[in-house]
Amino acid sequence: MAVYTHVSAEALGDFLARYDVGELVSAKGIAEGVENSNYLVDTTAGRFILTLYERRVAAGDLPYFMALLDHLAAKGLAVPPAIKDRAGVAIQTLAGRPACLIAFLPGVSVSHPTVAQAHAAGEALAQMHVALGDFAGDRANTMGHAHWRPLLDRCGDGIDSIAPGLFIRVAAALDDVLAAWPSDLATSAIHADLFPDNVLMLGDRVTGLIDFYFACTDIRAYDLAITHSSWAFDASGAPIDPAVGQALLDGYESVLPLTEAERAAMPVLAQGACIRFLLSRAYDWVNTPADALVTRKDPLAYLRRLDWYEAHPKAFTR
Numbered sequence: 001m002a003v004y005t006h007v008s009a010e011a012l013g014d015f016l017a018r019y020d021v022g023e024l025v026s027a028k029g030i031a032e033g034v035e036n037s038n039y040l041v042d043t044t045a046g047r048f049i050l051t052l053y054e055r056r057v058a059a060g061d062l063p064y065f066m067a068l069l070d071h072l073a074a075k076g077l078a079v080p081p082a083i084k085d086r087a088g089v090a091i092q093t094l095a096g097r098p099a100c101l102i103a104f105l106p107g108v109s110v111s112h113p114t115v116a117q118a119h120a121a122g123e124a125l126a127q128m129h130v131a132l133g134d135f136a137g138d139r140a141n142t143m144g145h146a147h148w149r150p151l152l153d154r155c156g157d158g159i160d161s162i163a164p165g166l167f168i169r170v171a172a173a174l175d176d177v178l179a180a181w182p183s184d185l186a187t188s189a190i191h192a193d194l195f196p197d198n199v200l201m202l203g204d205r206v207t208g209l210i211d212f213y214f215a216c217t218d219i220r221a222y223d224l225a226i227t228h229s230s231w232a233f234d235a236s237g238a239p240i241d242p243a244v245g246q247a248l249l250d251g252y253e254s255v256l257p258l259t260e261a262e263r264a265a266m267p268v269l270a271q272g273a274c275i276r277f278l279l280s281r282a283y284d285w286v287n288t289p290a291d292a293l294v295t296r297k298d299p300l301a302y303l304r305r306l307d308w309y310e311a312h313p314k315a316f317t318r
C-alpha cells in the first residue's frame with residue numbers, strides 16, 4: 001500500500017478548482033508503488049493520477065522530472081506529463097507535500113512478461129534513449145555507484161538480520177564491481193527504474209512508461225542493465241525463460257544497437273544494478289517496521305540475481 005499522505009475530499013476539490021479538469025467525481029488511493037502517494041482521480045472531464053511526493057523524491061528535483069516528461073511527450077512517447085493549472089503551474093503543494101496532477105495512461109503492468117512483451121519493452125526503452133539524446137536537463141544519480149558503499153555502511157550490521165553474512169557478501173561484490181565500473185561509455189538521461197511495474201501494456205503493446213522519479217544522468221547501457229535485471233527474473237529472483245531476457249535485449253538493439261564497449265560492460269553494469277536495488281531494498285527492510293502499510297520488497301531477490309549474473313558472465317555475448 002502506498003498512500004502515505006491522506007488528502008481530504010475538500011482539499012482535493014479546492015486543488016482541482018485551480019485546473020480546467022471538471023468537477024471531482026471520485027478519488028481512490030492506489031496500492032501499487034512504494035515511493036509516493038498516488039490517487040486515481042475521476043472528474044467530470046476524465047481520469048487523472050494525483051501524486052504527492054514523499055520519501056526519496058526531493059522537491060527541488062521535480063522541475064527536472066517534469067521537463068523530462070514534457071520533452072518525451074513532445075516527441076510522441078507514451079509518458080504522462082504533469083497537467084498545468086490555469087496559471088501554467090504544474091508543481092503544486094497539497095496536504096503539505098509537493099504534488100502534481102498527472103495524465104492518466106491506459107494499460108496494466110505485467111507480472112510475468114512474455115517474449116513479445118519483453119521485446120516491446122526493450123524497444124520502448126531504446127526509443128526513450130533516442131528521444132533523450134537532445135535533452136538538456138542534468139541530474140546526478142543520487143542512487144548511482146558512488147553512493148553504494150555509503151548506503152551499505154548505513155545499512156551496517158543490520159543487513160545481516162536479512163541473511164547471515166550478507167554485509168560481507170555485498171561488500172566483496174561491491175569491491176569487484178566498483179573496480180571494473182566503466183568510465184568511457186555514453187551517458188544521457190536515463191529512467192533508472194524501468195521495472196515491469198513501471199511499464200503499462202495492453203497485450204504486447206507498450207501504452208505507457210511511468211515513474212520517472214529516479215531519472216538522472218548516467219551510463220545509458222546501465223539503464224538497459226537495470227531493465228534486464230528486473231524483466232528477466234521472477235519476483236523471487238529466479239531467472240525466467242532466457243528467451244525473455246534475450247527478447248528485451250533484441251528489442252532494445254532493434255532500435256539502438258549496443259557498441260562493443262557497451263556489450264562488454266553489460267555484465268558489470270548488471271551486477272551493479274543488482275547491488276543498487278539490493279541495497280535500497282535492504283535499507284528499507286531494515287528501516288521499515290514489518291507492520292508498516294507499505295509492502296517491503298525482498299532484498300534477497302536481488303542477491304539471487306547478482307549470483308546469477310556472476311555465474312553467467314557470457315549472458316550478454318552475441
Ligand SMILES: Nc1ncnc2c1ncn2[C@@H]1O[C@H](COP(=O)(O)OP(=O)(O)O)[C@@H](O)[C@H]1O
Nearest residue numbers: 030032033034035036049080103104105210211
Ligand atoms: N500516469 C499514470 N497512468 C496510469 N496509472 C498510473 C500512472 N501513474 C501511476 N499509475 C499507477 O499508480 C501505480 C503507482 O505509481 P508509481 O509511479 O509506480 O508509484 P511510486 O512512485 O510510489 O512507485 C502504478 O503501478 C500504476 O498502477
Ligand SMILES: N[C@@H](CCOP(=O)(O)O)C(=O)O
Nearest residue numbers: 033034035193195277281297
Ligand atoms: N523498483 C524498485 C523500487 C522502486 O519502486 P517503484 O514502485 O517506484 O518502481 C525495486 O523494486 O526495488
